[in-house]
Amino acid sequence: MRSKFGLYLHVPFCASKCRYCDFYSYPPSAGEMDVYVDALCRCMAGWAADAAGETADTVYLGGGTPSLLGAERLSKIIEKARTCFSLTPDAEITVECNPDSMTDALLDGLRRAGVNRLSVGVQSAHDDELALLGRRHTFAEAAEAIGHARTHGFDNLSLDLMYGLPGQTAARFLKSVDALLEFHPEHLSCYGLKLEPGTPMGRENPTLPDDDAQADLYLALCARLRAADYEHYEISNWARPGRRSRHNSKYWDLTPYLGLGPGAHSLWRGKRFAYPRDTGRFLAGGAPEPEEETPDFPAWAEYLMLALRTADGISGAAFSERFGMDFAPFEKRLRDLSASGLTEKTANGWRLTEPGFLVSNSIINYVIQ
């Protein structure tokens, strides 16, 4: 392995389920968190030998709500990660936090454990929207939590924001954007609301802004963040210069990552596998399973798909070198689309424009046809 890998650790617990969420998480029963932390530590120990000789430069605790575990358990996990794997001294260590659990004790503990990046789910600056989403906090509480984080010396914050909520106007959405910019976050992740079957919102099936309106919201967001000097480095991610998420970037450039915990995905030694979304099996020491085959998606198509998600785009030379394939047919299709303003040429290849990001699925399928 040439490049340094990323370590992802999953926490499948939330104090309550947000009304739009279909990720694998649930409220823990009494004592379950301790049992889980022990299992996760055992799991890391089990991988230690396999990862010997490799170095990780990012650790990401995601969920669920990792902050729900509290400082002590989180510290224990991070401590264990350091003993099982070789971490670079400057490793980016991120913990996802919900504003309602960002107590002084937590933030203090995380700082001491070496956590240097927090990802905070703010989602909206409007309390009615937060209530609709089933979030556990008001905007004032989120603001307070972010203030605490800053006081505790966290200088690398990522904030999550959602757009395309029922009845959301551009003006109202941009109010949320501006409110978040007030915190001068180093990083922003913005996702469109998608109604998932099996979630309360999915069952309610409210009317969302239509595709055109959602596209307008997205482009307005892009413009606002560009004006505020954020770099739009991936479809849904923006960063101040030098503040891209190093961990998430590995997903897009096919750098190895090891994901541990129920529902965690890995790209490890060229193989994709995942632990089943079942905490019970994980606690019992269940092994990960290979990911379902996607025969229409050979490695080169996957590479193209991931590269085109980023503002760096795809380099024809790198593509040809990596897969021994001629880039010309792909380049032709990318060039065809530039007439419609969906793609643009870069120094060594092609990338999607912001209107192109909005239709990236269709572009990718068109390019790899």
Place this chain on the structure above:
Amino acid sequence: MKKQKNIRNFSIIAHIDHGKSTLADRLLEQCEAVTQREMEEQLLDNMDLERERGITIKARAVTMDYKADDGETYQINLIDTPGHVDFNYEVSRSLAACEGAVLVVDASQGVEAQTLANTYLALDHNLEILPVFNKIDLPAADPKKAKQEVEDIIGLPSMDAPEISAKMGTNIRAVMEDIVANIPAPEGDETAPLRALIFDSQYDPYVGVIVLMRLMEGTIKPGMKVKMMATGAEFQVLECGYLRPLSMEPAPMLRAGEVGYFTASIKNVKDTRVGDTVTGVDEPAAEALPGYRPARPMVYCGIYTEDGSKYPDLRDALEKLQLNDAALSFEPESSVALGFGFRCGFLGMLHMEIIQERLEREFNLDLVTTLPSVIYEIIKTDGTTVYVDNPHDYPSPDVIDEAREPYVKASIIAPPDFVGNIMPMCQERRGVFKDMQYLDTNLVELHYEMPLNEIIYDFFDALKAKTKGYASLDYEMSDYRKSDLVKIDMLLNGDQVDALSFIAHREKAYGRARRICEKLKENIPRQLFEVPVQAAIGGKVIARETVKAMRKDVLAKCYGGDITRKKKLLEKQKEGKKKMRSLGTVQLPTEAFMAVLKLDEE
């Protein structure tokens, strides 16, 4: 073998839903031609499709033996008739094979449009008509009133006519007695040269074509050499006999006056056309029976399979259907948009729908069809005449001296209240009003001359809708007339879509083109770029819509490195695309073609 005086040949005629098929079933029971166990509802309509649509597609016949109150046994031949204007010719041949008709009237409804139209058709063939009043079990039944209506409107003595319930089996024997007593026995010289009228023929994979006929004169027996007087085809009879409800019963000989079948290892129903006369080769008749008319397709459309690789299956299916349906014609054609398929000719729209439905149902094919077209007659500037049934073959306007389209004489019978709805409909379809006659205070008959092109799209359905189902339509080809025709091409993103081209009268072209553009716009999914949808005559665009560029996909998050979820989403999207047809740069779903076809149903 029966003497002619003990033979009765008849049809049952009725307005739709007045109980024709149910009565046929009961008559069969009455003759014990079929046991209760064998009895299936509406035995005569034995194609699935017929049952579901409640219509009779192909004429069938059945021979029963009835022991009457006078102690004699009669050979009763029931010849069933199809009930739609597309098959009027077949109906007329079936009636020509009979001496009488049982007119079924719903005692709760009385005389209705088809009651009258069918009665007139039967009178045209000099049939003895016996009214029968059905559904007396219904609370709303008023046989007295219905009888009075029949006497007043049609002028048939009805007061002593049987009052029955075919459903309950009430009074069915009275109908049989009425038939025996009042329908004349056939007359025809057994010793004269053979003349038999073909009223139907069916293909059977084991014995070849089974020809259904009524012997007018002479006899037929196995071994005899026969000739079809119109087609000239000659065969040696292998077997002849009677059509029993559940089987064929061979007989040593059939004689003048009888109804039955013969087989002769005939490979194709094309040789045994409905209306043709069978005669003997050794002792031929001097003249054929009157009224033969070759079945001629009036409406054409392209038929393709949704899955292009099923083309050979479609060919096999059409060949099989054609074995039984001389009126169906087809030849291969290809389209840039739809691939390989067939240009098919039909008697009319119902015939077309039935064939399409049978292809889908019996042969399990998913079809894409093009807009139906009539046959246009084009006189070119070089003096030659061409007949065009496919817009693709329409000559360039600068070599057309005169374009002509087929006209029909249409007769519409309806209650007077609906005349106000019918006239504007016909007007709008370029109908030329000829005259209107009151048949009675309750019924009028309107005569129009109309372009066939206007009738084939939706006229029959629209007429039914505008008259609550009361109107009946009949039409026959009259002539070709000079017309200001144009060919309209549809363009997607500048590329012509051949399968969507159509020919129309200039006055109709614009409205139709605009509606097709709108339909396409609604049905073409947004693409990565804007797609202009245009209709053009020659190079001139007459209507335009734009399918706006797609602006947003689902931006599912690649959460926690779950790339597989993303790939599956893309694969699913791609799967959807595979079902579409690529036309140049545009992806077009099959539904877009279908939507254009269904244009007039709204």
